[in-house]
Amino acid sequence: MALIDQLNNDASVHGILVQLPLPKHIDEQAVTQAILPEKDVDGFHFQNIGMLTAGATDSAFVPCTPAGCMLMIEDQLGKDLSGLDAVIIGRSNIVGKPMASLLLAANATVTICHSRTKDLAAVARRADILVAAVGRAEMVKGDWIKPGAVVVDVGINRIEVEVDGEKKNKLVGDVDYDEAVNVAAAITPVPGGVGPMTIALLMANTLRSAERSAT
Ligand SMILES: NC(=O)c1ccc[n+]([C@@H]2O[C@H](COP(=O)([O-])OP(=O)(O)OC[C@H]3O[C@@H](n4cnc5c(N)ncnc54)[C@H](OP(=O)(O)O)[C@@H]3O)[C@@H](O)[C@H]2O)c1
Incomplete structure (x- = not known):
């Protein structure tokens, strides 16, 4: 908390990010809310969350992962998603909920699914x-995907595979890529999809913060 206070008051620092999750004995909310909203380049302060939820997407610092996802969706489908069905699997504060706000602001019809959703595959199949x-390795199968859908795979999962009789670790997403790639119009790979975009958007938010502090 002392370090955050010091960085909050340092005019040469424009962005502060706390790497989550924190150890259990540290109050995550107290720490993330101590960061000044104007230096909160991760978009976790309630002020930024509120602005995003209210549709003020240009004023808020938007969490970097969904912001990166949105750029890739716009690249495929344009900025106006009117008439399109968007389905998000996952309702976390870091990804699922802000993703929903961004898609809604772009006029998509949004459904948020989670562990209690009934017949997830059928809901997913409606999604454009x-x-x-x-966070579940290759859970989304090819037959969960509507032909021609745009698929964004945020999940990062480490699985063990055997290569030439040797056990090796491999990173995979929440989507079964080999199946999905034959059905989807576009799909992000894991690794090399959402991850690099998250980092790029963190840089973009930090630059924006520096620009704002200079004007
Ligand atoms: N590429 C990147 O830069 C980046 C950034 C952030 C996260 N990630 C990755 O993205 C994944 C999700 O991260 P997160 O922080 O959002 O995770 P999280 O906080 O653990 O949330 C996971 C969500 O998935 C839902 N869920 C779990 N099992 C399910 C099931 N069987 N069916 C339907 N929904 C289910 C949970 O439902 P409940 O709410 O009902 O429990 C929860 O809403 C992780 O693999 C993480 O490593 C990647």
Whole structure:
């Protein structure tokens, strides 16, 4: 908390990010809310969350992962998603909820799914835009995907595979890429999709913060 206070008051610092999750004995909310909203480049301060939820997407600092996902969706489908069904699997504060706000602001019809959703595959199959942010290796199968959908795979999961009789670790997403790639119009790979975009958007938010502080 002392360090955050020091960085809050340092005019040469424009962005503060706390790497989550924190150890259990540290109050995550107290720490993230101590960051000044104007230096909160991760978009976790309630003021930024409120602005995003209210549709003030240009004024708020938007969490970097969903902001990066949105750029890739816009790249495929344009800025106006009117008439398109978007389904998000996962309702976390970091990914699922802000993703929903962004898609809604772009006029998509948004459904948020989670562990209590009934017949997830059927709901996913309605999606023109499917965002998977679950944390379960290759859970979304090819037949969960509407032909021609745009699929954004946020999940990062480490699995063990055997290569030439040797056990190796491999990173996979929440989507079964080999199946999905034959059905989707576009799909982000894991690794190399959402991850690099998250980093790029963190840089963009920090630059924006520096520009704002200079004007
Ligand atoms: N590429 C990147 O830069 C980046 C950034 C952030 C996160 N990630 C990755 O994205 C994944 C999700 O992250 P997160 O922070 O959002 O995770 P999280 O906080 O654990 O949330 C996971 C969500 O998935 C839902 N869920 C779990 N099992 C499910 C099931 N069987 N069916 C339907 N929904 C299910 C949970 O439902 P309940 O709410 O009902 O429990 C929850 O809403 C992780 O793999 C994480 O590593 C990647």
